[in-house]
Amino acid sequence: SQTIHQWPATLVQPVGSPLSLECTVEGTSNPNLYWYRQAAGRGLQLLFYSVGIGQISSEVPQNLSASRPQDRQFILSSKKLLLSDSGFYLCAWREVTVEAFFGQGTRLTVV
Amino acid sequence: DQQVKQNSPSLSVQEGRISILNCDYTNSMFDYFLWYKKYPAEGPTFLISISSIKDKNEDGRFTVFLNKSAKHLSLHIVPSQPGDSAVYFCAAGTGGYNKLIFGAGTRLAVHP
Numbered sequence: 001s002q003t004i005h006q007w008p009a010t011l012v013q014p015v016g017s018p019l020s021l022e023c024t025v026e027g028t029s030n031p032n033l034y035w036y037r038q039a040a041g042r043g044l045q046l047l048f049y050s051v052g053i054g055q056i057s058s059e060v061p062q063n064l065s066a067s068r069p070q071d072r073q074f075i076l077s078s079k080k081l082l083l084s085d086s087g088f089y090l091c092a093w094r095e096v097t098v099e100a101f102f103g104q105g106t107r108l109t110v111v
Numbered sequence: 112d113q114q115v116k117q118n119s120p121s122l123s124v125q126e127g128r129i130s131i132l133n134c135d136y137t138n139s140m141f142d143y144f145l146w147y148k149k150y151p152a153e154g155p156t157f158l159i160s161i162s163s164i165k166d167k168n169e170d171g172r173f174t175v176f177l178n179k180s181a182k183h184l185s186l187h188i189v190p191s192q193p194g195d196s197a198v199y200f201c202a203a204g205t206g207g208y209n210k211l212i213f214g215a216g217t218r219l220a221v222h223p
Binding site for chain 2: 042100
């Protein structure tokens with residue numbers, strides 16, 4: 001069966017520090033991969049999605065970037081965090097069905 | 112541009128009654144729609160979906176209705192249970208299984 005791993009679960013980082021969040025999927029090949037963010041009291045905002053290795057589509061201009069170095073690995077990064085980057089970050093995968101499956105999320109607090 | 116809108120931020124329902132969650136969309140190119148349930152500090156879990164060629168899909172206590180002419184869909188939960196208390200997100204996508212766009216969510220509280 002397919003599983004998705006996302007870590008860490010919580011993270012507190014100072015303003016200006018770098019960020020690296022990692023997501024891996026098991027039990028599937030060539031999935032679509034997604035990064036979403038839920039800011040406090042807000043909905044799920046699509047940040048990036050990828051349909052294959054090395055392919056990244058960015059949905060909103062921002063301080064973040066994404067990479068897909070391997071088929072089932074998706075990384076969200078920032079060189080210098082801003083206060084506004086705080087939020088709940090979710091990784092998701094999707095294959096041949098319409099529904100996407102989400103990880104448990106990372107709560108990022110930038111202080 | 113908010114393509115998927117959930118205009119009710121919260122809903123309170125008595126246990127055993129029907130919960131109706133609403134969602135509107137603006138992009139006529141969407142050809143499938145989904146509902147997700149989310150608890151705090153967890154990822155959303157998939158509930159039910161509907162294709163644009165249908166107007167109703169049912170799964171146990173959950174039924175989704177789609178009105179394409181009005182660009183509106185709704186999720187009915189009957190009967191509502193306290194364990195249904197969560198945030199519900201509506202989502203929509205187009206063919207090709209690329210982008211999946213979510214609404215802002217509706218917080219449902221089911222009380223005894």
